[in-house]
Amino acid sequence: MNLNNYNYTEHWDNVYENTQQEKLGWYEENPEPSLGLIKKYAKLNSIIINIGSGTSNLLDELLKANFKSLIATDLSTVALQKLEARLNSYPNKVKYIVDDLKNPISLKNIDLVDVWHDRAVLHFLTEVEDQNTYFDLLNSKLKRGGFVILAAFHLNGAEKCSRLPVIRYNAEILDEKSGENFKLIESREYNFVNPNGDDRPYIYTVFHTIHIFRVCLCNNNF
Numbered sequence: 001m002n003l004n005n006y007n008y009t010e011h012w013d014n015v016y017e018n019t020q021q022e023k024l025g026w027y028e029e030n031p032e033p034s035l036g037l038i039k040k041y042a043k044l045n046s047i048i049i050n051i052g053s054g055t056s057n058l059l060d061e062l063l064k065a066n067f068k069s070l071i072a073t074d075l076s077t078v079a080l081q082k083l084e085a086r087l088n089s090y091p092n093k094v095k096y097i098v099d100d101l102k103n104p105i106s107l108k109n110i111d112l113v114d115v116w117h118d119r120a121v122l123h124f125l126t127e128v129e130d131q132n133t134y135f136d137l138l139n140s141k142l143k144r145g146g147f148v149i150l151a152a153f154h155l156n157g158a159e160k161c162s163r164l165p166v167i168r169y170n171a172e173i174l175d176e177k178s179g180e181n182f183k184l185i186e187s188r189e190y191n192f193v194n195p196n197g198d199d200r201p202y203i204y205t206v207f208h209t210i211h212i213f214r215v216c217l218c219n220n221n222f
């Protein structure tokens with residue numbers, strides 16, 4: 001597959017247009033461990049953004065659990081339209097934002113969020129420049145005291161997802177990538193078995209924002 005000038009928007013729109021949700025390679029009927037981690041760290045009034053949400057069942061489960069301020073964002077308009085149609089019994093609780101994490105525009109204007117959740121999205125950013133854009137956005141959009149949940153293919157996992165190459169991670173690499181504003185507070189390896197019955201080992205990590213207080217002891221004139 002030649003990825004020079006590849007149209008990723010078309011790729012993902014075609015995937016969501018032509019594949020039944022339950023047949024998607026990343027489909028989870030029960031979106032764990034994400035759901036458990038969000039319930040552990042978020043409050044019911046937290047603003048939670050699901051990065052590269054696709055048509056995942058995660059937001060359905062969060063709405064059922066009474067979370068009230070959700071954002072679903074994705075490159076694929078088709079995916080978000082399907083998700084919005086499915087969740088139409090929860091008016092005003094979810095914002096849908098079509099945007100590209102490699103060149104975010106609308107996402108730069110959202111309110112700060114309490115929880116940033118990403119399962120199987122960051123790993124598609126194979127260029128360091130795009131990864132930096134991703135982490136710049138994350139840094140600018142997370143509240144102080146906020147939590148970040150990142151789930152990506154593990155180092156010993158598959159090299160491709162949806163026929164696209166991925167970067168694989170472990171907790172140490174994600175910790176280094178996330179930078180000095182975040183403290184890794186939890187990580188776990190998780191073997192997801194996809195709808196074809198294949199193993200897809202993931203690494204799940206949770207980060208908390210660090211408050212840096214600078215104390216000057218050099219001058220006691222104040």
Ligand SMILES: C[S@@+](CC[C@H](N)C(=O)[O-])C[C@H]1O[C@@H](n2cnc3c(N)ncnc32)[C@H](O)[C@@H]1O
Nearest residue numbers: 012026052053054056074075076100101119120
């Ligand atoms: C493997 S799917 C995972 C979907 C969902 N997070 C889940 O766990 O079910 C990857 C998702 O990332 C989205 N995506 C890929 N590249 C993206 C980009 N550059 N910006 C925004 N979304 C992107 C795709 O459209 C797709 O919905």
